[in-house]
Amino acid sequence: MASLTLTLLATSAVCMSAAPVHAEEAVGIIGKNDWLFYRHEWANSADMAATNTSVDLIKSFSQALQENGITLVVAMVPLKARIYQAYVPEQNKLNPYMAGNYQRMAQALSSAGVKVVDLNTSFLQSAKNRPDKHLYFRLDSHWTPTGALLAAETVASSIDADAAMKNQLRQIPAEKYNMRWSEQAIATVSRDLVTQLPKGAPAYAPEYVLDAEITKASSGSNLLGDASTPMISLVGSSYSKPWTRFPDFLKFALQKDVLAIAVGADQGSWVGMETYLRDDAFQNTPPKFLIWEMPERDMRAPPAFLYREARYRSDNQEWLQRVSTMVQMQCRPAAASAKFTGPGAREAQRAQFARTSASDYASLQFSQAVDAQDYLLASISASNNNAAQNLGLEVMKGDASAKKWNITINADGAAHTLKIALPAGGKAYTALKIWPGETAGLTISDVKLCRLPAHMSK
Known part of the structure; x- marks a missing residue:
């Protein structure tokens, strides 16, 4: 095995990787x-x-x-x-x-x-x-x-x-x-x-x-x-x-x-x-x-x-x-648990959609407020012609959105490990919304809330 092709956007051979020089100065x-x-x-x-x-x-x-x-x-x-x-x-x-x-x-x-x-x-x-x-x-x-x-x-x-x-x-x-x-x-x-x-x-x-x-x-x-x-x-x-x-x-x-x-x-x-x-x-x-x-x-x-x-x-x-x-190889259980509610929820730890659109999302509710030391561990499979899929994430504090961000997953229909770190420095998170975008099928299962060692969340 000589190399690995990951889900990365196109790269250029040379790019500005330091503070810009003055316009009159050539690189x-x-x-x-x-x-x-x-x-x-x-x-x-x-x-x-x-x-x-x-x-x-x-x-x-x-x-x-x-x-x-x-x-x-x-x-x-x-x-x-x-x-x-x-x-x-x-x-x-x-x-x-x-x-x-x-x-x-x-x-x-x-x-x-x-x-x-x-x-x-x-x-x-x-x-x-x-x-x-x-x-x-x-x-x-x-x-x-x-x-x-x-x-x-x-x-x-x-x-x-x-x-x-x-x-x-x-x-x-x-x-x-x-x-x-x-x-x-x-x-x-x-x-x-x-x-x-x-x-x-x-x-x-x-x-x-x-x-x-x-x-x-x-x-x-x-x-x-x-x-x-x-x-x-x-x-x-x-x-x-x-x-x-x-x-x-x-x-x-x-x-x-x-x-x-x-x-x-x-x-x-x-x-x-x-x-x-x-x-x-x-x-x-x-x-x-x-x-x-x-x-x-x-x-x-x-x-x-x-x-x-x-x-x-x-x-x-x-x-x-x-x-x-x-890099966590074992899940240290968090004090809280997570369960799916609303559209797509099949079991407490499983959500499934036959097809999703840009407006669909899976909602995970936490049994008690969690913080940045906690993270989500799950299995995810999405189908979209083997393409890289942009997964939108939104962490909530009650009814208010605390932060939105994105990660990329493989939409090849196979099951992949999903680990989601909650935003650093935050507290009192009550729910997580997962926006898969358009897919020909989505399953999120085996959901667990885990906890990082204390020194890793400072």
């Missing part, structure tokens, strides 16, 4: 010796507060995973401008904040017990010791196959150096993967920075790099079509897309199967992680290791980041509330 920066850089890598101490928010969210998320038997491994992709700062133009030299921010974040996460892979140190050492082996494309913001392989090897060595993780990895079935490098360098089409240069910038000839192919030894075929479910998942950015080779290199470095999910910069890492956790791939078979690849530059853009598209933006605490809910 691409022309460096020395035909090296190009990405302006959104540049940061300063004004970004520290937002960065610390991201660090704190990851700390809490890691704890929630650990309490449910899953080890989070964080792999931040270091700034290209730091690794190859010798090629950065004089007017764009790194400031002290940029120079030390990676280690500051890594230390903050590690001190809280989060497993962090130090890609920054391994990349700096490699760039110094093997300057001819470029870890990033000159004309693109992404890592080369050489850089992706080093990242994968660093992940593997970090796990091997940690006794607990090493023992845990041994319990995952081994696979045999082989690697073969191309005999000649090939022209690459990876040149996202070329299209973002200032007007009048020079033309750049194609960049040539060595590529590699990973094959599974047992079958001698490519990596597609494995029937087994991997116990290691990779959730990442465009640096984890198949063309970068990073997912395949992880399989080779670990000699284990890896389920890979990657999203573009427009949605961002927080949306990507939440979408994976909601999917059957996680809910039915949660991994033992969850590797989270995230560009260092995106750490200053937490879920509520102002310059992200509104549809991908979320309250920081509510993001944490939702992902903490989705």
